[in-house]
Amino acid sequence: MQKNCIYLDNNATTKVDPEVIEAMLPYLRDFYGNPSSMHTFGGQLAKAVSTARKQVAALLGAEDSEIVFTSCGTEGDNAAIRAALLAHPDRRHIITSQVEHPAVLNVCKQLESQGYQVTYLSVNHQGQIDLNELEASLTGNTALVTLMYANNETGVIFPIEEIGARVKEYGALFHVDAVQAVGKLPLNMKTSTIDMLTMSGHKIHAPKGIGALYVRRGVRFRPLLIGGHQERGRRAGTENVPGIIGLGKAAELELLHFEEATKRERKLRDRLEQTLLATIPDCEVNGHPTQRLPNTTNIGFKYIEGEAILLHLNKYGICASSGSACTSGSLEPSHVLRAMGLPYTTLHGSIRFSLCRYTTEAEIEQVISVMPGIVEHLRSLSPFKSD
Amino acid sequence: MQKNCIYLDNNATTKVDPEVIEAMLPYLRDFYGNPSSMHTFGGQLAKAVSTARKQVAALLGAEDSEIVFTSCGTEGDNAAIRAALLAHPDRRHIITSQVEHPAVLNVCKQLESQGYQVTYLSVNHQGQIDLNELEASLTGNTALVTLMYANNETGVIFPIEEIGARVKEYGALFHVDAVQAVGKLPLNMKTSTIDMLTMSGHKIHAPKGIGALYVRRGVRFRPLLIGGHQERGRRAGTENVPGIIGLGKAAELELLHFEEATKRERKLRDRLEQTLLATIPDCEVNGHPTQRLPNTTNIGFKYIEGEAILLHLNKYGICASSGSACTSGSLEPSHVLRAMGLPYTTLHGSIRFSLCRYTTEAEIEQVISVMPGIVEHLRSLSPFKSD
Amino acid sequence: MWDYTDKVLELFYNPKNQGVIEATNEPGVKVATGDVGSISCGDALRLHLKVEVATDKILDARFQTFGCTSAIASSSALTEMIKGLTLDEALKVTNKEIADYLGGLPEAKMHCSVMGQEALEAAIYNYRGIPRVAHDDDDEGTLVCTCFGISENKIRRVV
Numbered sequence: 001m002q003k004n005c006i007y008l009d010n011n012a013t014t015k016v017d018p019e020v021i022e023a024m025l026p027y028l029r030d031f032y033g034n035p036s037s038m039h040t041f042g043g044q045l046a047k048a049v050s051t052a053r054k055q056v057a058a059l060l061g062a063e064d065s066e067i068v069f070t071s072c073g074t075e076g077d078n079a080a081i082r083a084a085l086l087a088h089p090d091r092r093h094i095i096t097s098q099v100e101h102p103a104v105l106n107v108c109k110q111l112e113s114q115g116y117q118v119t120y121l122s123v124n125h126q127g128q129i130d131l132n133e134l135e136a137s138l139t140g141n142t143a144l145v146t147l148m149y150a151n152n153e154t155g156v157i158f159p160i161e162e163i164g165a166r167v168k169e170y171g172a173l174f175h176v177d178a179v180q181a182v183g184k185l186p187l188n189m190k191t192s193t194i195d196m197l198t199m200s201g202h203k204i205h206a207p208k209g210i211g212a213l214y215v216r217r218g219v220r221f222r223p224l225l226i227g228g229h230q231e232r233g234r235r236a237g238t239e240n241v242p243g244i245i246g247l248g249k250a251a252e253l254e255l256l257h258f259e260e261a262t263k264r265e266r267k268l269r270d271r272l273e274q275t276l277l278a279t280i281p282d283c284e285v286n287g288h289p290t291q292r293l294p295n296t297t298n299i300g301f302k303y304i305e306g307e308a309i310l311l312h313l314n315k316y317g318i319c320a321s322s323g324s325a326c327t328s329g330s331l332e333p334s335h336v337l338r339a340m341g342l343p344y345t346t347l348h349g350s351i352r353f354s355l356c357r358y359t360t361e362a363e364i365e366q367v368i369s370v371m372p373g374i375v376e377h378l379r380s381l382s383p384f385k386s387d
Numbered sequence: 388m389q390k391n392c393i394y395l396d397n398n399a400t401t402k403v404d405p406e407v408i409e410a411m412l413p414y415l416r417d418f419y420g421n422p423s424s425m426h427t428f429g430g431q432l433a434k435a436v437s438t439a440r441k442q443v444a445a446l447l448g449a450e451d452s453e454i455v456f457t458s459c460g461t462e463g464d465n466a467a468i469r470a471a472l473l474a475h476p477d478r479r480h481i482i483t484s485q486v487e488h489p490a491v492l493n494v495c496k497q498l499e500s501q502g503y504q505v506t507y508l509s510v511n512h513q514g515q516i517d518l519n520e521l522e523a524s525l526t527g528n529t530a531l532v533t534l535m536y537a538n539n540e541t542g543v544i545f546p547i548e549e550i551g552a553r554v555k556e557y558g559a560l561f562h563v564d565a566v567q568a569v570g571k572l573p574l575n576m577k578t579s580t581i582d583m584l585t586m587s588g589h590k591i592h593a594p595k596g597i598g599a600l601y602v603r604r605g606v607r608f609r610p611l612l613i614g615g616h617q618e619r620g621r622r623a624g625t626e627n628v629p630g631i632i633g634l635g636k637a638a639e640l641e642l643l644h645f646e647e648a649t650k651r652e653r654k655l656r657d658r659l660e661q662t663l664l665a666t667i668p669d670c671e672v673n674g675h676p677t678q679r680l681p682n683t684t685n686i687g688f689k690y691i692e693g694e695a696i697l698l699h700l701n702k703y704g705i706c707a708s709s710g711s712a713c714t715s716g717s718l719e720p721s722h723v724l725r726a727m728g729l730p731y732t733t734l735h736g737s738i739r740f741s742l743c744r745y746t747t748e749a750e751i752e753q754v755i756s757v758m759p760g761i762v763e764h765l766r767s768l769s770p771f772k773s774d
Numbered sequence: 775m776w777d778y779t780d781k782v783l784e785l786f787y788n789p790k791n792q793g794v795i796e797a798t799n800e801p802g803v804k805v806a807t808g809d810v811g812s813i814s815c816g817d818a819l820r821l822h823l824k825v826e827v828a829t830d831k832i833l834d835a836r837f838q839t840f841g842c843t844s845a846i847a848s849s850s851a852l853t854e855m856i857k858g859l860t861l862d863e864a865l866k867v868t869n870k871e872i873a874d875y876l877g878g879l880p881e882a883k884m885h886c887s888v889m890g891q892e893a894l895e896a897a898i899y900n901y902r903g904i905p906r907v908a909h910d911d912d913d914e915g916t917l918v919c920t921c922f923g924i925s926e927n928k929i930r931r932v933v
């Protein structure tokens with residue numbers, strides 16, 4: 001199996017930090033009890049879980065009691081949306097955007113079929129929503145506004161607090177999918193308008209299979225997964241103790257590395273982006289130049305197809321991803337780039353590079369050195385270039 | 388922290404098999420990619436996931452495509468129940484039993500409040516349902532019968548195939564919570580009447596945070612967690628690859644050890660049970676003498692309280708659990724033992740010992756040697772004994 | 775797992791003053807008992823007092839408990855606390871003081887200490903031959919064990 005690569009696909013998933021694995025191992029190997037047990041062997045784990053909860057709370061600027069552990073970002077999004085609707089049983093309207101992750105978008109689509117009215121806010125060429133459109137959509141019937149903090153494909157950031165201020169005026173609940181924002185943007189729930197916020201472990205160097213949902217104190221919450229009393233009745237199921245410990249450690253490390261890592265990633269990302277734009281003709285950045293995550297660049301290469309670029313990069317051991325969801329089993333081009341109104345010429349040839357704190361200068365230089373050749377080669381095969 | 392103990396609480400959770408951890412580690416450390424990715428580094432994991440799916444399918448006598456990975460038993464139960472109701476939108480009746488796990492029972496209670504009619508089958512003193520009551524409850528309006536294979540507190544086994552045959556006559560779906568049965572009883576979905584079956588990793592020496600749901604081919608299934616296309620659209624969320632690998636390995640090991648382990652556990656369990664009954668006055672087994680898991684014994688000690696027994700056992704490093712749910716944050720005595728109509732004298736003083744393939748004879752002898760003294764001591768404090 | 779203090783565990787594993795005080799013919803001394811709870815609800819406590827009639831002083835106190843760790847430790851604590859007190863002084867002992875003596879009890883287990891205080895009241899009222907009026911529940915309020923809820927109704931019934 002392929003063990004090493006130049007991994008620039010950190011918005012898809014990240015390497016588990018070795019310190020995180022070290023922190024987890026005793027809980028996989030030795031401390032396998034159930035934290036709800038009466039005996040010390042199990043019960044002692046409640047304390048470890050509570051430390052992890054504090055670590056996650058610290059990353060979000062939240063209180064411990066506001067953190068609910070989940071199995072992934074998708075679960076958090078699903079749970080938050082369902083809970084918001086149960087908290088406002090008399091309201092039947094939801095606002096979201098056209099560029100949300102499927103974990104939000106597909107839930108909203110299902111709710112439409114169940115009689116909810118859903119507004120999908122549009123975005124402009126740079127991936128931004130229009131606050132006037134938001135205001136015009138809000139009514140007393142709006143139960144929930146659910147928007148992402150930062151887009152997974154383009155990195156474009158929504159002005160969450162400006163949005164939240166408007167949402168509050170209508171008494172709706174405000175859920176934010178921050179799966180891509182956590183660890184990349186400073187967050188402070190204490191001074192925020194956000195009612196619920198989703199995060200996922202495997203995007204911040206914790207393992208897959210663990211996530212968290214922030215639920216503001218006082219927000220009426222009913223669980224999606226129903227059963228035992230775990231997570232103070234907010235998420236049933238035996239606690240994934242090793243995962244929780246890993247998420248706690250990862251949160252601690254994100255906080256520790258935050259300043260220096262985001263600065264570094266931004267510098268490397270800018271170097272990559274600017275060099276590619278300068279050395280390759282007919283390409284452009286998809287998204288907003290500044291309202292963007294520091295680690296993400298999504299570049300459209302005209303006249304060629306994303307999957308082909310990815311496979312060439314793969315030959316060099318470079319991992320990136322395509323705006324095109326050919327990647328995920330569906331053959332449609334990215335709903336995000338389509339919503340941004342990208343011309344067909346670039347829609348199919350967009351590549352996302354997403355960095356992390358492990359990304360090195362040498363890796364970036366390697367990408368810079370191979371990309372022009374790949375693009376040139378593929379264009380030489382393309383019937384469009386010459387048009 | 389306490390690292391070693393005589394662990395007789397395997398129905399609560401189990402030790403992760405060292406081989407399972409070894410199998411998982413490369414996927415935690417090195418192969419951290421996303422199986423849905425285009426690049427080899429991520430995409431190669433799809434193969435590993437598919438091997439694990441085969442291993443799980445083999446344990447259940449199912450086909451690979453019938454296995455959906457979940458995050459835990461609770462998720463499996465919740466997903467199966469919701470899916471069954473969506474598959475039968477015109478039917479509004481559910482049959483379950485009074486002794487189900489909260490992951491089933493509390494979902495049913497919520498559905499009642501949403502207008503579904505729920506029949507909770509009663510059980511007799513030995514924890515068994517009455518097939519006549521089942522037949523009398525089944526109607527053309529029954530969407531789902533959801534029953535456990537084996538009870539987590541008493542180990543009592545329901546006659547699942549006899550039940551299933553009746554369920555099929557009414558065209559209802561049949562979901563079985565087999566969280567406690569998997570690995571302890573032989574299962575073969577190919578010749579079974581079961582439509583959906585829940586299992587949980589941490590009960591079979593896989594880690595916490597992973598489980599699986601069997602969905603018979605042809606059963607209309609709609610996912611509980613909605614989002615991306617993972618698990619062929621049946622469970623969204625980035626796959627918990629290390630967890631899946633661990634579950635696959637654990638399933639393989641369960642199959643490998645099955646014959647010898649269940650035989651050994653039964654022998655040790657019987658030795659424990661018979662000796663305690665012989666040496667301690669006023670105690671009796673809760674459950675059926677033979678229709679029972681080989682690893683479980685639940686014994687009621689009259690005139691004393693379960694938590695007190697557990698804490699004394701804890702002092703000797705013995706982990707067991709109490710029928711009384713004082714253990715789980717709720718202060719009510721076990722709903723299972725209450726449903727069995729246990730006399731008040733034993734209801735509060737019931738202890739479950741649950742063994743696994745690691746349980747040794749020496750451990751059982753240690754329990755046998757300390758229990759009489761503990762019971763005698765606590766009875767000497769009790770105001771009832773002398774009455 | 776309940777977060778028990780060391781003091782709770784100490785008194786649980788090595789309870790003090792367990793057992794009964796037999797009725798006695800000693801002159802100037804009377805024995806009284808008080809019961810709360812019942813076996814059906816899973817918590818019950820029988821408190822035995824030996825009182826010096828002339829001074830109202832508690833010479834000895836013993837308990838029998840059917841209940842969890844907190845119940846046993848609370849009973850043990852209570853008997854320690856009231857030995858040597860007069861009945862009136864003993865009546866002032868609150869369940870909170872019992873919990874404090876134990877270094878605290880988990881919130882959900884506070885009712886186990888209420889039981890001690892109620893048994894004491896019952897014993898003293900028995901001693902004085904005063905019928906007890908059921909009072910409408912404890913000050914600690916929010917978290918009352920459901921089994922104790924049942925026992926509220928049956929509370930003055932002797933088991």
Ligand SMILES: Cc1ncc(COP(=O)(O)O)c(C=O)c1O
Pocket residue numbers: 236237238398399459460461462464488490535537538539564566567587588589598
């Ligand atoms: C019979 C039964 N069903 C469901 C569950 C729930 O499983 P999990 O804790 O993995 O969610 C359990 C275990 O707690 C169980 O014993």
Ligand SMILES: Cc1ncc(COP(=O)(O)O)c(C=O)c1O
Pocket residue numbers: 011012072073074075077101103148150151152177178179180200201202211623624625
């Ligand atoms: C913005 C966003 N939301 C939700 C998710 C879903 O997270 P997970 O895969 O952990 O379920 C992802 C990642 O795939 C994401 O990028």
Ligand code: FES
Pocket residue numbers: 326331
């Ligand atoms: S050309 Fe192959 S997926 Fe579109």
Ligand code: FES
Pocket residue numbers: 713718816817841842843844845883886919921
């Ligand atoms: S006596 Fe303590 S919980 Fe009931």
